[in-house]
Each structure stands twice: as C-alpha cells, then as structure tokens.
Amino acid sequence: MVLGGMGVLAVTITSCGSEPDRRCVDRITREVLPSYECDDDRRGGTGSYYYGGSKYDGRVSGGSFDKAAVERGGFGCSGSGGG
Secondary structure, three states: OHHHHHHHHHHHHHHHHOOOOEEEEEOOOOEEOOOHHHHOHHHOOOEEEEEEEEEEOOEEEEEEOOHHHHOOOOOOOOOOOOO
C-alpha cells in the first residue's frame, strides 16, 4: 500500500510543475508538422504550436493552440497553473 501511495505522490508532484506537451500543428487540419513550420516565420510556415492533448494517426486532439488554456495543476495544485 505504501508503494502505491508513493506513486500517486510522484505523479502529483510532477504534474504541478510540468509544462504541457508542445507540437507544431496545422491550424486547419490539426495535422502534426515538422517543427520548422512553426519556428521559421520567414519561410511562410503554416503551423502553430499546439499544447497538450494527444496525438493519433498524425493528428492531435484534446488540447489547444492557447498554452494558458491547458496549463493546469494536478492534485493539490492551485488553479493558477500550479507554479
């Protein structure tokens, strides 16, 4: 039982201070793109950074293009991002 409790504690601690996943994604199709599509504005990149969510079959869902919308804490974290 103690070992299981330690696992929950570890998840709680890491979820409070961790950043959401960030991927380069096409805003319309939500297809995952190479990072240079988001990093290099001079080349007319079509991607934007997408935070959180999950990736399946080359597309993302469940997150947001707004980083602040997905920054949330785990158990015991404040609603201000857990910082």
